[in-house]
Amino acid sequence: MSYKLKQLAELLDLTVQGDENVVINSVASVESAQQGDICFVSNAKYMHALRETNASAVIIKQDMLENTHVAALVVDNPRATYARIVDLLYPQQLPVAGIHPTASIHASAKVSDSASIGANVVVDANAEIADEAVIEAGCVIGRNSQIGKSTHLYPNVTVYYGCSIGEQCILHSSSVVGSDGFGFEFDKTEWLKISQVGGVRIGNKVEIGACSVVDRGALNDTVIEEGVKLDNHVQIAHNVHVGAHTVMSRGVGVAGSTKIGKNCIIGGMAGIRDNIEITDNVMITAMTIVSKSLKKPGSYSSTTPIDETKSWRKNSVRFRQLDSMAKRIRQLEKQINNKG
Amino acid sequence: MSYKLKQLAELLDLTVQGDENVVINSVASVESAQQGDICFVSNAKYMHALRETNASAVIIKQDMLENTHVAALVVDNPRATYARIVDLLYPQQLPVAGIHPTASIHASAKVSDSASIGANVVVDANAEIADEAVIEAGCVIGRNSQIGKSTHLYPNVTVYYGCSIGEQCILHSSSVVGSDGFGFEFDKTEWLKISQVGGVRIGNKVEIGACSVVDRGALNDTVIEEGVKLDNHVQIAHNVHVGAHTVMSRGVGVAGSTKIGKNCIIGGMAGIRDNIEITDNVMITAMTIVSKSLKKPGSYSSTTPIDETKSWRKNSVRFRQLDSMAKRIRQLEKQINNKG
C-alpha cells in the first residue's frame, strides 16, 4: 500500500510538520530507512540517527522535532502511531468469508455467514462462531464453545467443549484452550483423576501464543480478562484468574487457582505457584520463581547472575554453605565484640 | 444428573449419616455450597466452614462427623470419594462409536467397531485402535502404532510410527508421542543426525498433558510405566524410563536416558539432566535443576528466594563473590584464633 503523508495523518487524526505530500509505502528503522519509508523515534539515543536518516518521514514527539529535517508526524506515543501505520501499509490478508467444503460443521452449530471457516475445521454440536471470526485450517472447536466476533484462530488450534472466547482475540497455532486441569488424588495404590467440569472464559482482545495452553477449571471456570497478552509456550492452569491487560512472556507457567492482578508484566519462563495472589501492577523478571503472594505493586526477581562456568562452579558450591557462613560471621562478630 | 444421597452411597458402597433422602445434583466447595450440592472436607481448617455450610451433604472423615449438622458420607479419603461423585454427577459425554467419513484409515489398520474415530483422523498402515478408544478430530496415528482399550486422544494429537499406548490413557491436544530423540554427532563441519530407531511404550492409565512430548528411543524404547501423570508442556527425552505412578507438573523436562523411579512427584518446570537415576519416592520442588543422581528418597530443591528486584540486585551480585567471601571468613577465623 502507498499513502501520501497527509493521508496517513487524516486517517489517524494527526498533524504533519513539513512536506505533507511525501509518499510513504513502507516502514523501516531510523537507521535503515530509505526514500518511501516512514520510521519512528521515541528515544533520545536515536537523535543522531534521526538527524542523518534517509526516511521520507518520521514519527516523533514534539521535543524531538528540532532534530529532524524530514517530514514528521508529531505525536505523544510514536511507537503506538507506528503500530497503526504498519496496519495501514501492510493490511492483513484475511481469508474470505464462508465455509471450506472439507470443514465438518455439526448440524446444531451456529456459524455466522461472515465468518471464515478453513479446510478440515471441525465445529462440534451447539458451538457458535460469531461474525467475521476466522477459523483457519485444522482447528477444532468443541461442543457448546463460543468464538467471539472478529476473533482469529490460526491453523491447528484446539478449543475443547464448553469454553468461551471473546471478540477480537488471536490464538496462534498449536495452542490449546480447555484441556483438563491437572487434578488427581492418590487413593491407596494409584492416582484417581478428578474430572475437571469447569470451563474457560476468555475476554475480548486477548492474544494467546503458539503452543500455549489454558486449562479448564475443576469446578468453576478458568478466567482470562480482556486485553491479556500471552506469548508462546505459556501455561494457565485450572481456576487461574488473570486480570485485564496483564502480559506474560514466553514460557511462563501459572499453577492452579492463582489470581493475578491487572496490568502485570510477567517475564519469560517465570514460574508462579498455585493458590497465591498477585496484586495489580506487579512486574516479575524473567525466570523468577514466585513462591508466595505479592501484595505490593513493584518489581520482583529471584535468579542468580550468569558467570563463566569455571568461576560459577566455585561460587555455586558455596551456596550449600550459606547458612554455615552466616553463622560463622555471627560468631566472629561476637568474638570481636567480646574482645573489643 | 441427580441422585438421592443413598443412591450415591450404594453406587460407591458407602454408608450415610443423617438424611439419606437428600437430593444431590452438583458439587461445590464447602463455603459456596447451596441446597442440592455435596461438598467435601478433609482438613480441620475448614471445620468452621463445615459447621456453617449450606450444602445438602458433606463427605468427611469419621473424626469430623461431630462438626456437621447436614447429611454425611463418612469415608477415609474424602477427596477420593469426591472425585468419584463428580464422575457420577457430571458423566463424560463421549463421542459415539464409529468412523467419521472424513477419517483416512489405512486398509491394513485394525480399528475396533466400538472405537470412535473423529473427523480428519489419520490411522496409518498396521496401526491398531482397541475397543472403546476415542480418537478425536485431527489426530494422526502412525504405522504399526497401537492405542489401547478405552484410551482417549483429544483433538490434534500426533502419535508417530511404532509406538504403543496402553489402556485407559488420556492424551491432550497438541501432544506428541514418538518424535525423534535429540541425537547428533559433530562430524568435521556439521551435525550428523543419529537416526532414532527405538519406539515409545506407554503403560495403562497414563495421562499426558497438552503440548507435552515423549520422544522415541535411539535404539531401545522410551518407557512410561502405568499410572504416570504428566501435566502440560512436559518433555520426556529418548530412552528415559519413568516409573509407575510418578507425577510431573507442568513444564518438567527430563533429558535422555535418565531413569526415574516410582511414585515420584516432580514440581513444575524442574529440569532433570541426562543419564542419571532418581530412586522411588523422590519429590522435587518446582524449578529445581536436578544435576546428579538421587539415590535416597526425600525432597530436593535448588532455587533462590523471590525478593523485590531492588534488594535482589544487591544480593544477587554477591553470588559471584561467594567463594571469596567463604575464604575471607576462613581467614578471619584464623586471625581471631591466632590472636585468642
Place this chain on the structure above:
Amino acid sequence: MSYKLKQLAELLDLTVQGDENVVINSVASVESAQQGDICFVSNAKYMHALRETNASAVIIKQDMLENTHVAALVVDNPRATYARIVDLLYPQQLPVAGIHPTASIHASAKVSDSASIGANVVVDANAEIADEAVIEAGCVIGRNSQIGKSTHLYPNVTVYYGCSIGEQCILHSSSVVGSDGFGFEFDKTEWLKISQVGGVRIGNKVEIGACSVVDRGALNDTVIEEGVKLDNHVQIAHNVHVGAHTVMSRGVGVAGSTKIGKNCIIGGMAGIRDNIEITDNVMITAMTIVSKSLKKPGSYSSTTPIDETKSWRKNSVRFRQLDSMAKRIRQLEKQINNKG
C-alpha cells in the same frame, strides 16, 4: 536390512580389520550386543566391555584396535560412522510421492511431482513444495511459503504465510513457524498490537523439535542459518538470528532481536534475553539465564546446586542476606586490621 561387513565398509569407504564376511543386521550397545550386531566404542572406559563383547563387529579408533578380538571398522569418529550405519541398517520408510486425495492444494501453489503430501494437508496460495519434500498429515503451509527439497514435516506442523524453509530440514509435530512475534505498545488503556510483517528464513539441514516455535519478524525476517538443531519446546522470538550449526536443547527460549553465533551449544531450559549478542562457540549450561551479551567464547552458567529441601531451605533464606553478609565480612576485616 542385512549387510556383510565388507559391504558396509565399501558403502562408507572404510577398511575392515578381521573377518570382513561377518553378517551385520542391527546395532546395539557394546555391552548388550549379540551375534549379528555391530557396536561402537569411542571411549576408553568401555575397553573392558569391548574385550568381552559378543558383537559381530565393532567400530573403533585405531588406538583401541588391540583391545578387540572381533571384526572392526577402524575410523576417526566411531559415533559418526555408527550414525551412518544406523541409516543403512534401518532405512527410513518415507511415504510415497503424490498428493493424498484429502489434501487441499490451492490452484496457485506449486507442488513437485516427487513431493509427498499427506492426508488433510493444506497448501495455500503461491506456496511452493520442492522435490522429494514430505509433508505429513494435517500440516498447513501458508501462502507464499516455501518448503525446500527433501525437507520433512511430520504431522500437524504449521508454517504461516511468507516463510521459507531450506532443504533437508526436519520439522517435528505441533511445531510452528511464522507465528506473530510478541510486540505490543501500551497506548493509554490497553496494549496495541504491532503487526509483525517480517517473515522467517530457515537454512538447509535445520531440525526443529516437537512443539517448538519460530516467530516471524516484526519488520525484517527471523533467521536460522544452516545446520541448526533445535530440540523440543524451543522458542525463537521475532528477529532472532541463530548462527550456523548452533544446537539448542529442549525448552530453550531466545527473546527478541538477539543474535546468537555459530557452533554454540545451549543447554536445556536456558533463557536468553532480548537484544543481546552471543558470539560463536559459546556453551551455556542447562537452565542458565543469559542476561547480557557474551563476547568471549567459552562456557557460562547461572544455576544453584540441588540439595535436600531441608538443608536448601536454611541456605536459601540466607540469599537475601548476602549483601549484608558481605558488608559484615568487610567490617570484620577492618576491625581485625585496626587491632592488628
